[in-house]
Amino acid sequence: MIILQEKRFDSLDSCSYLPEMQKRFEYFFAYELQEKEISELLEKGWRKFGMYFFRPRCPGCRACIPTRVVVQDFSPRKSQKRVLKKAQDVEVRFVSLRYDEKIFELYKKHSQNRFDQKEGSEEDFIHSFYLPSCPGLQSEFYIEDKLVGVGFLDRGHNALSSVYFVYDTDYQNLNLGTFSILKEIEYAKNLGLSYYYLGYYIEKCSRMAYKNKFHPQEHFNWQTQLWKQQIGDTNAKSKH
Numbered sequence: 283m284i285i286l287q288e289k290r291f292d293s294l295d296s297c298s299y300l301p302e303m304q305k306r307f308e309y310f311f312a313y314e315l316q317e318k319e320i321s322e323l324l325e326k327g328w329r330k331f332g333m334y335f336f337r338p339r340c341p342g343c344r345a346c347i348p349t350r351v352v353v354q355d356f357s358p359r360k361s362q363k364r365v366l367k368k369a370q371d372v373e374v375r376f377v378s379l380r381y382d383e384k385i386f387e388l389y390k391k392h393s394q395n396r397f398d399q400k401e402g403s404e405e406d407f408i409h410s411f412y413l414p415s416c417p418g419l420q421s422e423f424y425i426e427d428k429l430v431g432v433g434f435l436d437r438g439h440n441a442l443s444s445v446y447f448v449y450d451t452d453y454q455n456l457n458l459g460t461f462s463i464l465k466e467i468e469y470a471k472n473l474g475l476s477y478y479y480l481g482y483y484i485e486k487c488s489r490m491a492y493k494n495k496f497h498p499q500e501h502f503n504w505q506t507q508l509w510k511q512q513i514g515d516t517n518a519k520s521k522h
Contacts, residue, residue: 332412
């Protein structure tokens with residue numbers, strides 16, 4: 283790993299997930315991470331976009347919970363099997379990171395229609411998802427050779443980590459967000475990996491509710507620095 287900027291804290295700002303709270307990130311910039319190095323950071327609650335690595339360090343709040351699925355023990359629920367059946371004609375390809383203007387157009391459409399947000403520049407998009415800071419790949423979803431979804435994934439020595447997913451909102455009825463997670467978990471299982479990281483889960487944020495539907499999963503405790511199977515699942519246990 284080559285460090286471009288050592289760890290530091292950004293300034294306090296309003297939280298977009300819990301409006302009554304303030305957020306602050308610890309962050310650093312780095313590149314050329316090996317698979318083992320990105321896995322070690324994920325295991326300590328770090329996330330990344332491009333060369334920017336971050337984790338929440340908000341005063342008086344630990345609501346952002348790092349979440350990962352135990353892929354070798356995962357099996358879809360009935361509702362998830364229905365999603366798989368509904369989208370059975372969607373072709374899924376896992377490929378190396380490869381930029382295409384069609385992907386940026388998909389990102390812009392997704393940002394506008396899903397979040398009513400004006401997208402950033404093409405340069406910002408490339409810096410967030412295509413700078414080679416660690417081993418990565420992308421999942422591509424096609425309907426009759428039309429690109430309808432793209433997922434960006436980091437690859438650790440024992441895990442895949444979902445960085446971001448965009449899809450064509452004209453196909454919202456197919457639940458492509460859930461479908462992509464199911465296919466990426468399946469891919470991680472086929473690779474013999476242990477975990478699939480879903481990013482941060484916030485219990486009181488409805489936009490994050492979908493992350494709590496893939497089991498068995500483990501949550502990271504910021505205080506103890508341990509991963510624990512989510513309460514409510516059987517055979518809960520702690521581990522480093």
